[in-house]
Amino acid sequence: MIQLENVKKVYPNGSQALKGVSIHIKKGEFVFIIGSSGSGKSTLIKLLLKELDPTEGKITINGIDTTNLARNEIPYLRRNLGVVFQDFRLLPNKTVYENVAFAMRVIEAPSRIIRRNVPTVLSLVGLQKKLRAYPNQLSGGEQQRTALARAIVNNPPILIADEPTGNLDPDTAWGIMNLLEDINSRGTTVVVATHAKDIVDAMQKRVITLKKGVIIRDVEKGGYDNEA
Numbered sequence: 001m002i003q004l005e006n007v008k009k010v011y012p013n014g015s016q017a018l019k020g021v022s023i024h025i026k027k028g029e030f031v032f033i034i035g036s037s038g039s040g041k042s043t044l045i046k047l048l049l050k051e052l053d054p055t056e057g058k059i060t061i062n063g064i065d066t067t068n069l070a071r072n073e074i075p076y077l078r079r080n081l082g083v084v085f086q087d088f089r090l091l092p093n094k095t096v097y098e099n100v101a102f103a104m105r106v107i108e109a110p111s112r113i114i115r116r117n118v119p120t121v122l123s124l125v126g127l128q129k130k131l132r133a134y135p136n137q138l139s140g141g142e143q144q145r146t147a148l149a150r151a152i153v154n155n156p157p158i159l160i161a162d163e164p165t166g167n168l169d170p171d172t173a174w175g176i177m178n179l180l181e182d183i184n185s186r187g188t189t190v191v192v193a194t195h196a197k198d199i200v201d202a203m204q205k206r207v208i209t210l211k212k213g214v215i216i217r218d219v220e221k222g223g224y225d226n227e228a
């Protein structure tokens, strides 16, 4: 479902964020990507989305070789990917409802389906009472859940979340992780970059550890790697 072969990323300033990373993630897996700040987690995620191009190596997503994808084919790739960004990236001038509905409009979903699915997904993340709020009227956890609702509303085969529980209290963080696990149990492949040690230890999923742009550990049912 997701395949990276010897992927390297050097930023224009010479910073070597990934130094030859190979990963194979199968359909339906739940994978944590861990590693200290600057180890390359967000870079890896941006490469999956083709927000960045690798300096070397090959990336395949759901059968699509993203390496030589034309610009006008990128939307087709992104339909496979629901994403929760580290900094949420909500549209500030749109309500919670509109932020989620917008993701459906982009893929030209019929209005009828939008009106049906947006409230459903917002209830799923516990935001049914916040439909009309704007992002700046929400707590961090509520913004996080809005971003998650937006990521899953189109039912993508792959869900990627970059630090989805950063700045959340432990109960809210667990709420988000439980939602991700539910989504995974319905067949979605889930990839989560995180620093949340307790959650990684408790969930016993596959854990890939990055250190300075290199994979130093990849274990099924692993806990948090203290070396990370």
Ligand SMILES: Nc1ncnc2c1ncn2[C@@H]1O[C@H](COP(=O)(O)OP(=O)(O)OP(=O)(O)O)[C@@H](O)[C@H]1O
Pocket (backbone or CB within 6 Å): 011, 012, 013, 015, 016, 017, 035, 036, 037, 038, 039, 040, 041, 042, 043, 044
């Ligand atoms: N746009 C950029 N230009 C140059 N260097 C960058 C850029 N973005 C990231 N880097 C560098 O690449 C390395 C990996 O950064 P990245 O953001 O992938 O780390 P991370 O693991 O997501 O960290 P964090 O846990 O703090 O989010 C770091 O050394 C960082 O300084």
Ligand SMILES: [Mg+2]
Pocket (backbone or CB within 6 Å): 041, 042, 043, 086, 162
């Ligand atoms: Mg990051």
